[in-house]
Amino acid sequence: MKREKIKALLASGGTDREVLVKGWVRTKRGSKNIAFIALNDGSTIKNIQVVADVSGFDEQLMKEITTGACIAVRGRLAGSEGSGQDVEIRAESIELYGKADPETYPLQKKGHTMEFLREIAHLRPRTNTFGAVLRIRHALAYAIHKYFNDKGFYYLHTPIITSSDAEGAGEMFQVTTLDLGSVPKKTDGSVDFSDDFFGKPTNLTVSGQLEGELGALAIGEIYTFGPTFRAENSNTPRHLAEFWMIEPEMAFYDLNDNMDLAEDFVKYLIRYALENCSDDLDFLNKMISKDLLERLDFVINNEFIRMTYTEAVGILEASGRKWVYGTGWGKDLQAEHERYLVEEYFRCPVILTDYPKVIKAFYMKQNDDGKTVRAMDVLFPGIGEIIGGSQREENYEKLLARIQELGLPEKDLWWYLETRKFGTAPHSGFGLGFERFVQFVTGMANIRDVIPFPRTPKNAEF
């Protein structure tokens, strides 16, 4: 007999037939004569109720069917006499795959705090909340590939190990095979990397963007979707040391095309989740974040506000607010400023453009005013900056001048500069932090709870 997944079984509609299901026991209740087992196999947030007439089963077996145990149930699918569910399985035989000693199994029927569940990350996927988050995370990852594939973008695999700190996106994790107990030194005392695996210092990537640009300037429109690593000592509900980032890069896109793509992309993903994960989103809306569905609907049904950094500063200065951080032109916007614009003034996602060049990266296209660059940040309620992007500087002289002005390692960037030397083209791109986006879609308050195994300062367990 073929095992059926609970999701398919519940969707099938028919009753009065033999079925075989396998899964993990969520709860068992009942009396001396009858037992009710809520069984979940991860295919859906919904459990199937298994009803067992106790007299027909081995006493020891029934005793060992406890919360967390894994069982296979063969029985008859039937309409339920109880009110909590439409159908249930009248068990005819039960096989116990794995016991879960109730005295030591850490998951209870009652709710647990997110902090506690983080300590048992190997078991937390068995909870309703994490099951829902993991299914939604999967659906969003799939939708990302589908969106870009359908638009003719190519998935470009940029390197995880890199040898330059050109992007300057943050502190990096060093990659080495040198024996840290006795590091080879040169005569001047500095580390001799010639014996290291790559013969020079290497690190884990902080961004695939620069390599992404190489792809865009050859095959037109590409995207990356991979892990990135930042060794920043950031301890916040919005930062991870290891996170996933999506970075599309497009030839012949100007900043407006870039913004259009970003907005359309984000709305597509939310719509995809609403259409394909409604059970999980309903659960999260009820148990985790009260107005979740309302927020998601709002984002897909409203145009993002677009304005320049300069206009935004004007709004902040006209607000009459007392800010902890000053708001003069040329200063970067702080969390309190972004929050005011998004959550109070507009109450809508906002795209800010044309930031002062001094606070932005070297590769952004310089405007004719000599002061600003064609940058864009997409700001979301609750999580702040979710997308950062720009039109890239395609002019060789201007790009080189900026690199020199900032004292960046020109030698390490020779390959990047050559794209502007040989057949340069206007192009744009952006980066979307995947976990921050999953946070927004699921309503989870802490980014550590939207990735199966979070990596944060002082924590690399599991």
Add this chain to the structure above:
RNA sequence: UCCUCAGUAGCUCAGACGGUUAGAGCGGCGGACUGUUAAUCCGUAGGUCGCAGGUUCGAUCCCUGCCUGGGGAGCCA
């Protein structure tokens, strides 16, 4: 990294001017119950009071340091 709060039973928390046997709810275990929905009812076991020093006749409680976690900030996605 800075500011701030916290760490007591498996979980969530209460507690004491510094003073003999540290409490509750839930969970577990035992029992009752012919259909339950985080079942209900009765009973019961369970604690190095985060770690290391210090003050004291005596510290889980006061002081110092450290560790871990939450929130806020910075850095950013």
